[in-house]
Amino acid sequence: MTRETWTNLAALAVLAGVPLWAYVADEPFIITLATRAAIFALAGVGLNLALGLGGLVSLGHAAFFGIGGYAMGILASHAQAYAPLAEWPFLIEGTKSMPVIWLVAVVASALAALAIGALSLRTSGVYFIMITLAFGQMIYYFAISWPAYGGEDGLSIYVRNGFPGLNTLDPIQFFGLCFAVLCAVLVLMWLVQNSAFGLALSAARQNETRVLSVGMVPYRLRLVAFVISGAITGLAGALFADLNRFVSPTMLSWQMSGEIMIFIIIGGVGRLFGPVIGAMVFILLEHTLGGLSEFWHVYLGALLLGIVLFAKGGVIGAIAGREKAHD
Amino acid sequence: MTEVVLRTERLFKSFGALKATNGVSLDLRKGEIHALIGPNGAGKSTLIQQITGHLASDSGAVELMGTPLTGLGPAQRAQLGLGRTFQISALAMEHTVLQNVVLGALGQRGTVMRFFAPVMKDKSLLAAAHEALAQVGLSDFASTRTADLSHGQRRQLEVAVALTLKPKVFLMDEPMAGLGLEGAQQMIALLTELRKAAPILLIEHDMDAVFALADRISVLVYGEIIATGTPEEIKVNPEIRRAYLGDEVPA
Numbered sequence: 085m086t087r088e089t090w091t092n093l094a095a096l097a098v099l100a101g102v103p104l105w106a107y108v109a110d111e112p113f114i115i116t117l118a119t120r121a122a123i124f125a126l127a128g129v130g131l132n133l134a135l136g137l138g139g140l141v142s143l144g145h146a147a148f149f150g151i152g153g154y155a156m157g158i159l160a161s162h163a164q165a166y167a168p169l170a171e172w173p174f175l176i177e178g179t180k181s182m183p184v185i186w187l188v189a190v191v192a193s194a195l196a197a198l199a200i201g202a203l204s205l206r207t208s209g210v211y212f213i214m215i216t217l218a219f220g221q222m223i224y225y226f227a228i229s230w231p232a233y234g235g236e237d238g239l240s241i242y243v244r245n246g247f248p249g250l251n252t253l254d255p256i257q258f259f260g261l262c263f264a265v266l267c268a269v270l271v272l273m274w275l276v277q278n279s280a281f282g283l284a285l286s287a288a289r290q291n292e293t294r295v296l297s298v299g300m301v302p303y304r305l306r307l308v309a310f311v312i313s314g315a316i317t318g319l320a321g322a323l324f325a326d327l328n329r330f331v332s333p334t335m336l337s338w339q340m341s342g343e344i345m346i347f348i349i350i351g352g353v354g355r356l357f358g359p360v361i362g363a364m365v366f367i368l369l370e371h372t373l374g375g376l377s378e379f380w381h382v383y384l385g386a387l388l389l390g391i392v393l394f395a396k397g398g399v400i401g402a403i404a405g406r407e408k409a410h411d
Numbered sequence: 412m413t414e415v416v417l418r419t420e421r422l423f424k425s426f427g428a429l430k431a432t433n434g435v436s437l438d439l440r441k442g443e444i445h446a447l448i449g450p451n452g453a454g455k456s457t458l459i460q461q462i463t464g465h466l467a468s469d470s471g472a473v474e475l476m477g478t479p480l481t482g483l484g485p486a487q488r489a490q491l492g493l494g495r496t497f498q499i500s501a502l503a504m505e506h507t508v509l510q511n512v513v514l515g516a517l518g519q520r521g522t523v524m525r526f527f528a529p530v531m532k533d534k535s536l537l538a539a540a541h542e543a544l545a546q547v548g549l550s551d552f553a554s555t556r557t558a559d560l561s562h563g564q565r566r567q568l569e570v571a572v573a574l575t576l577k578p579k580v581f582l583m584d585e586p587m588a589g590l591g592l593e594g595a596q597q598m599i600a601l602l603t604e605l606r607k608a609a610p611i612l613l614i615e616h617d618m619d620a621v622f623a624l625a626d627r628i629s630v631l632v633y634g635e636i637i638a639t640g641t642p643e644e645i646k647v648n649p650e651i652r653r654a655y656l657g658d659e660v661p662a
Binding site: 275276278279280281282283284286287290291293294295296297298299300301305308407 | 463465484485486487489490495497501502503504505506510511513514515517518519521522523524525526527528529530531533572575576
């Protein structure tokens with residue numbers, strides 16, 4: 085096994101081990117922190133497909149994170165108020181069931197990514213960054229000014245949604261659920277990276293002309309990647325809203341987009357486990373430095389500068405070196 | 412008369428007042444190497460880009476085996492059988508040599524939207540890829556990172572990727588550019604073999620190579636073809652001596 089594989093396994097062991105220890109030591113807050121890390125990691129894994137493999141620097145992924153969050157908030161708020169979402173043309177009721185909420189979150193954020201991607205991917209480089217940011221801000225302000233679902237104040241849910249066979253109110257069980265989703269998506273991403281699609285998407289990042297001249301259309305590859313990417317980040321959003329039992333426009337803000345990108349940069353752009361390690365480091369810093377000073381973002385900024393200037397491969401790059409060419 | 416594989420019919424392309432391509436009609440016949448020569452700025456690269464679909468023509472037509480390519484993009488034209496190599500290598504530099512050729516084989520098969528099966532374990536793609544690498548003599552470098560190849564090897568890899576497309580026509584934009592004497596000799600030997608697979612439209616500045624390889628030569632000056640003929644005819648054409656070759660013609 086390569087050093088990168090060992091690093092990845094170690095990251096997973098820490099992410100699973102810390103909450104288990106916290107469970108034994110009766111420290112539920114630590115379990116919540118680990119759950120947060122797992123969910124952030126999932127959001128980052130989503131963005132990493134577009135950013136790392138596809139080279140699409142999206143500064144609007146909070147849109148999908150927030151849409152996933154609102155999918156949960158809207159469905160659950162209707163369910164807890166016993167008020168259907170729509171009665172015509174057919175009855176649509178709210179739900180407190182996680183699998184249904186996840187499905188809605190994934191479909192809604194995939195559709196949003198399809199619309200945003202179809203337009204944004206006609207541009208590239210700095211224009212792409214700006215146009216994804218602009219779409220993100222549009223949705224953010226829409227959420228703020230839409231009073232039906234809390235507007236600026238957001239939506240609170242009294243009781244966490246349910247998953248068949250689990251007591252999701254128990255922190256360790258909810259963590260286990262989020263961790264399992266993360267692992268499943270990581271396996272999926274690992275397959276995608278090594279698939280025909282992954283090879284072509286990565287080649288389109290490196291040399292668009294090459295991909296065109298072997299008869300493939302880069303736009304199509306990127307759009308598909310963007311949709312899958314948005315859908316995964318949307319799923320993470322639904323879990324994040326459920327963790328907090330609260331969703332607000334903050335989840336849609338451009339700072340959120342930036343944070344998701346930061347996870348990837350810290351861990352290693354394009355590395356399968358980059359966002360996982362990045363999210364863990366981020367939560368650790370937020371918890372430890374945040375206790376020292378409320379201006380802990382200064383230290384985060386310094387860390388980012390250091391990584392961008394001196395260790396472009398992030399944590400994984402520093403430990404495992406240049407990515408091995410797979411064959 | 413031998414079968415015409417690729418034909419351009421009165422192609423035009425202007426950039427503002429500059430007529431980059433001014434009514435170019437040429438054809439490429441089965442089994443031949445047709446070289447396109449001309450001074451810098453004559454419009455050779457523009458013409459190639461019009462043929463491959465990277466540039467839209469103002470008017471005129473390109474036909475591949477009698478099928479008009481009008482309105483098709485570069486990806487579709489590649490699928491129909493235009494295999495192109497570039498003046499400046501266009502390769503996925505972070506990928507291995509093998510990955511680059513597998514990408515070509517994948518493009519030829521047209522099944523890129525496969526998300527789960529590991530592409531580098533696909534036997535038929537690998538077979539096609541290794542065959543192409545063997546043809547250009549890069550078999551020993553299959554697992555080398557492309558960025559670590561020498562300049563000459565990258566040129567060979569370009570040809571290998573074009574080969575995996577099983578093209579009906581090769582369009583080669585200065586395959587000898589930047590190659591040393593030995594590299595150029597190897598490339599000449601390779602192209603001599605390749606013409607059996609598909610005819611080659613060759614843009615080249617290396618006149619030794621052109622006269623060694625070409626069955627016919629067309630001379631492009633200011634976007635117009637001023638002469639087409641066998642190397643012998645071109646060598647003795649006084650107009651071409653003046654316009655392009657200079658007085659000292661290579662033997």
